[in-house]
Amino acid sequence: MSIYMINVATQIIIQAIAACGLNIIVGHAGQISLGHAAFVGIGAYSNAMLTTVGGLTFWQAMPISLLIVGLVGLLCGLPSLRVREDFLAITTIGINFIVVAIFQYTPALGGALGIGGIPNVELFGFVLKARPFFWLCFSCLVLVLAISLFFTKSWLGLSCFAIREEETAASSMGVSPVRAKLSAFVLGTLMAGLAGILYAHYMKFISADSFSFPFSVTLLSITVVGGLGTFWGPVVGAVVLGILPEVFRPLVDYRMFLYAALLLMMIRFLPGGLLGGSDLLSVKNLRKRKASATKGGDKS
Amino acid sequence: MTDKILSVKDLSINFGGLKAVDNVSFDIDRQEILGLLGPNGAGKTTCFNMISGVYKPTSGEIWLNGKRTDGLPAHQMASLGVGRTFQVVKPFSGLTVEENVIVSLGMPNYNSFTRSCRFWHTKANITAANDILKTVGLEKEASTKAGLLPLGNLRKLEIARALALKPTLLLLDECFSGLRHEEIKVIEDLIRKIREQGVSILLIEHNMRVAMGLSDRVVVLDHGRKLAEGTPEQVSSDPAVIEAYLGKGESTDAA
Numbered sequence: 122m123s124i125y126m127i128n129v130a131t132q133i134i135i136q137a138i139a140a141c142g143l144n145i146i147v148g149h150a151g152q153i154s155l156g157h158a159a160f161v162g163i164g165a166y167s168n169a170m171l172t173t174v175g176g177l178t179f180w181q182a183m184p185i186s187l188l189i190v191g192l193v194g195l196l197c198g199l200p201s202l203r204v205r206e207d208f209l210a211i212t213t214i215g216i217n218f219i220v221v222a223i224f225q226y227t228p229a230l231g232g233a234l235g236i237g238g239i240p241n242v243e244l245f246g247f248v249l250k251a252r253p254f255f256w257l258c259f260s261c262l263v264l265v266l267a268i269s270l271f272f273t274k275s276w277l278g279l280s281c282f283a284i285r286e287e288e289t290a291a292s293s294m295g296v297s298p299v300r301a302k303l304s305a306f307v308l309g310t311l312m313a314g315l316a317g318i319l320y321a322h323y324m325k326f327i328s329a330d331s332f333s334f335p336f337s338v339t340l341l342s343i344t345v346v347g348g349l350g351t352f353w354g355p356v357v358g359a360v361v362l363g364i365l366p367e368v369f370r371p372l373v374d375y376r377m378f379l380y381a382a383l384l385l386m387m388i389r390f391l392p393g394g395l396l397g398g399s400d401l402l403s404v405k406n407l408r409k410r411k412a413s414a415t416k417g418g419d420k421s
Numbered sequence: 422m423t424d425k426i427l428s429v430k431d432l433s434i435n436f437g438g439l440k441a442v443d444n445v446s447f448d449i450d451r452q453e454i455l456g457l458l459g460p461n462g463a464g465k466t467t468c469f470n471m472i473s474g475v476y477k478p479t480s481g482e483i484w485l486n487g488k489r490t491d492g493l494p495a496h497q498m499a500s501l502g503v504g505r506t507f508q509v510v511k512p513f514s515g516l517t518v519e520e521n522v523i524v525s526l527g528m529p530n531y532n533s534f535t536r537s538c539r540f541w542h543t544k545a546n547i548t549a550a551n552d553i554l555k556t557v558g559l560e561k562e563a564s565t566k567a568g569l570l571p572l573g574n575l576r577k578l579e580i581a582r583a584l585a586l587k588p589t590l591l592l593l594d595e596c597f598s599g600l601r602h603e604e605i606k607v608i609e610d611l612i613r614k615i616r617e618q619g620v621s622i623l624l625i626e627h628n629m630r631v632a633m634g635l636s637d638r639v640v641v642l643d644h645g646r647k648l649a650e651g652t653p654e655q656v657s658s659d660p661a662v663i664e665a666y667l668g669k670g671e672s673t674d675a676a
């Protein structure tokens with residue numbers, strides 16, 4: 122692999138890690154989040170500050186950064202318990218803008234200049250650059266996928282699916298919507314935080330605009346294109362959306378436009394995403410079920 | 422421990438200006454099947470929603486096993502032993518029939534974070550779920566996506582999920598509508614069997630033959646108020662009840 126390809130692959134993996142988190146929040150727990158980039162940013166800024174100003178190593182800073190992201194995620198997850206779905210979209214956009222504004226206007230966080238001089242990751246005295254750093258990111262992706270798989274196999278995951286499908290029925294079956302939604306939200310933001318931590322040490326320099334609203338839209342596009350609620354969806358989505366811009370480099374100015382068009386096309390023609398083949402079937406089933414429900418004289 | 426499993430006292434709820442349930446009181450004895458009847462829009466389902474914690478009453482009290490429970494959230498009512506079905510069926514469409522039941526089986530696991538991190542796909546759960554599916558006659562559909570089931574089977578799934586909670590009080594909201602004649606007989610027998618096992622049952626049913634046949638006692642609601650209460654024989658000969666069911670057409674004509 123050339124250095125160029127390693128760079129592209131590393132970026133794709135970092136985005137896939139963040140998308141895995143979004144997949145848990147949106148795909149598994151059915152909560153819409155349009156501010157996921159904020160949590161990537163919080164992870165990146167925390168680790169950047171702790172390793173530059175704080176003088177910690179990457180490994181010492183990481184658990185503290187994750188703790189910070191988790192706590193902020195918990196705080197931001199609380200509105201998701203109170204507000205309805207459509208309002209949650211707006212709330213999370215708001216969170217994104219507030220977090221970016223804090224990065225931008227806090228002098229201690231570098232203000233508009235951002236934070237530079239973020240150190241390389243070291244492991245057993247070796248400096249992880251380029252290829253070794255790629256493998257570090259790859260291991261993190263494997264870990265995140267393993268956690269996602271564990272989540273879907275746990276009661277917590279099952280209760281999230283139930284809440285996503287039918288909140289009233291799930292609560293009448295003993296599932297606390299508060300715990301299910303909040304756990305999914307915090308787990309998802311932790312994965313975003315991990316992606317941010319890796320991003321900071323990959324770029325060596327971060328600034329607020331890398332974590333603004335368009336990045337949240339990119340992450341949501343990745344998750345939707347790959348297939349919401351599927352295991353490989355975030356990875357497939359990240360690969361597709363990561364390679365497309367490289368192929369269509371001349372169109373880079375129109376990237377957001379292309380994402381929006383792609384999103385709309387997916388929702389129209391392939392609502393389950395690339396991997397959601399069975400979900401395509403279930404849209405048909407939904408219609409069938411509706412038909413049989415009306416036939417049964419049920420009022421809705 | 423009182424001999425009443427459930428006592429509802431002066432229960433009321435307002436939706437905007439509408440008094441959907443207005444000062445309704447009734448009790449259910451242990452192991453009793455109580456029919457909750459009344460014309461469309463009488464407030465029966467709304468009563469269920471308050472008892473099961475889906476709605477918070479505007480005023481009044483609900484006592485379950487001598488413990489006051491009005492205002493508690495739905496998942497706590499489930500853990501206190503109240504199982505319910507929904508008149509407008511609410512399956513977890515994307516999950517299989519078996520998984521739908523397992524969600525309900527997991528109730529003891531939802532009360533602590535560490536417990537809820539355990540696996541749900543265990544042999545014990547699958548066996549338990551399939552046993553319950555067998556009692557309602559859905560064992561063949563275990564691995565079908567719930568969204569694919571016709572209405573009749575969705576009604577059975579509603580009952581299966583409620584049973585998986587191992588309830589002490591079971592609320593059944595029109596669980597016979599959409600079922601074929603033979604299926605109705607099967608579910609009737611099942612309900613009697615559940616009662617034999619010590620469960621108290623509150624039943625909403627429009628099919629008079631089924632409702633009167635199953636219920637030990639009946640409460641009739643009309644326009645949110647309690648109209649009558651008594652044995653099926655007493656109630657079906659009550660002029661006020663006959664008026665509420667049959668006199669509707671005349672009174673609207675007169676108005």
Ligand SMILES: Nc1ncnc2c1ncn2[C@@H]1O[C@H](COP(=O)(O)OP(=O)(O)OP(=O)(O)O)[C@@H](O)[C@H]1O
Pocket residue numbers: 436439441459460461462463464465466467468508
């Ligand atoms: N969430 C709600 N918001 C506003 N009005 C409601 C709500 N739920 C029920 N109602 C109203 O309360 C009244 C009682 O409704 P309910 O569903 O309890 O009737 P019901 O006795 O179950 O009737 P049916 O036999 O048709 O099921 C109706 O007029 C209904 O429109």
Ligand SMILES: [Mg+2]
Pocket residue numbers: 465466467508
């Ligand atoms: Mg009703």
